Amino acid sequence: MRRSWKAAVAAGASAVAVWPVAASSATHRDGDPGQGDGAARKGWTLVDQEGFDRPLAVDGAPWQLDPQGPRSPWNVDAFDDDGEAWTRMSGPLFAKELASLNVFRKRVAFGRNGWLTAEVAAVDKDRDGRPDSRPGLATERLPDGRRAARISEPSWDAGVLIRPTRPLPPRYRVEMTLRGIDFGGERNGTFDYNGRHNGYTREPCKTRFPWTFQGALPGKSRCEYPDVTRENGFYYLTILDYATPAPHGNPGIHFHRKAIMDGYYSDDERWKDAGTCDPKTGKIYRTFDGTFNGVNALFPRGDLFREAANNNISNEYYIKTACGNVSMDKPYGPGGKFRQHLTSAELQPRLLPKAAYRFAVERDRTGYTLEMSGPFLHVGQATLRVHHDFVEDGRPIWHYNQTPGEYDGRFDRRLVHKGPAGTYVTEHSWPKGSAYPDSFIIGDPHLNYYEGSALVDDIRLYVPEDRG
Incomplete structure (x- = not known):
């Protein structure tokens, strides 16, 4: 079947919110990474901030059953939970599998004037009218007395995100401070600690069901779907191309990312040739020789898709690091010995919450800048920044245009997605006249992957001092 790509929330992109300057400046917090008081970022004016000093009302909010379909408040496109793409690729089997479960949700605004959601x-899974786990977001007092927000996700079949309530301005800097992370990766040289493996509790049947990049899998029961416990992760700060991100099945987000800083903690064999950058020496080492606590800083390409691995339901990535620049569709490093992700640096979770990491994304007139600051493995306290133009050396960042006038349609293409029972076609992946608002996410956007908790503090939004 042939369908046209629907630009996500295109109407919202043309009505960019005007963000008033915050009434009071941010206060300095000892242990912040980088240059101290974030309100004093050179060239930027603080317009909103959240320090989580007051209790949140998220966990006490009632659950709502997602009705699915186009009338759902959480509907996105053909690749979301009950998307037409999966039905076309899978035939009746996908609808049958999806009908075996319900999805319950909360959407709660918080912060000054409700600027965050x-x-x-x-x-x-047993359709007894209540969620199988209790994910949430609540304030917590740290050992030094300050407060932060704990993202709590005790089961892999759930998701928790923080996002802006309104689309981001045309130019901005958004940043967050990470105070703790427990979404897998090694601790003291092992994936097995605190009674878990890679951050997952040890119950069986933790699988991708029912969302895969090919749709439903014929002849497979829920527990026979691929296991997820060797792959955990967390989105430190990522920019998406629609206004209302929320947790969905794993594949869908792979069509919606503009700029990515995330952690992907996996010792799966398919990543055995991946590399990690040592920012101190500028040399690449095998990810399997590290601690599996890395930060991926990725620019999704708008001209190249992962046909073999992900059925054209994911962009390829361009990566800039202190060890050089690579495109993930090609081998890299000395002798071309590395493939897949080039991780930019590794965190040291044992130093948290006394230490902290700051992640920031800037959008200016030319493109996106990714920034990370903190006590990284090998190099110690450092700030790492990389910039990619909206179109650089003929290579575009996916869906970079917030308005139709910023893009002329040159990278539009037809994409074919094949499943076991049929084919879905995205006739226009990036048409002329489309527009894609910027929205950030912090947390876990997947309903069938990732499990753990994290402490987030001090989310801030800036606009340029010169708004002309």
Whole structure:
């Protein structure tokens, strides 16, 4: 079947919100990474901030059953939970599998004038009318007395995100401070600690069901779908191309990312040739020789898709690091010995919350800048920044245009997605006249992947001092 790509929330992109300057400046917090008081960022004016000093009302909010379909408040496109793409690729089997579960959700605004929104979701696999786990977002007092927000996700079949309530301005800097992370990766040289493996509790049947990049899998029961416990992760700060991100099945987000800083903690064999950058020496080492606590800083390409691995339901990535620049569709490093992700640096979770990491994304007139600051493995306290133009050396960042006038349609293409029972076609992946608002996410956007908790503090939004 042939369908046209629907630009996500295109109407919202042309009505960019005007963000008033915050009434009071941010206060300095000892242990912040980088240059101290974030309100004093050179060239930027603080317009909103959240330090989580007051209790949140997220966990006490009632659950809502997601009705699915185009009338759902969480509907996105053909690749979301009940998307037409999966139905076309899978035939009746996908609808049957999806009908075996419910999805319950919360959408709660918080912060000054409700500038932030928490999106919480959990699966009800036995359809008993209540979610199977209790993910949430709540304030917590740290050992030094300050407060932060704990993202809590005790089961992989759930998701928790923080996002802006309104689309981001045309130019901005958004940043967050990470105070703790427990979404897998090694601790003291092992993936097995605190009674878990890679951050997952040890119950069986933790699988991708029912969302895969090919749709439903014929002849497979829920527990026979691929296991997820060797792959955990967390989105430190990522920019998406639609206004209302929320947790969905894993594949869908792979069509919606503009700029990515995330952690992907996996010792799966398919990543055995991946590399990690040592920012101190500028040399690449095998990810399997590290601690599996890395930060990926990725620019999704708008001209190249992962046909073999992900059925054209994911962009390829361009990566800039202190060890050089690579495109993930090609081998890299000495002798071309590395493939897949080039991780930019590794965190040291044992130093948290006394230490902290700051992640920031800037959008200016030319493109996106990704920034990370903190005590990284090998190099110690450092700030790492990389910039990619909207179109650089003929290579575009996917869906970079917030308005139709910023893009002329040159990178539009037809994409074919094949499943076991049929084919879905995205006739226009990036048409002329489309527009894609910027929205950030912090947390876990997947309903069938990732499990753990994290402490987030001090989310801030800036606009240029010169708004001309």
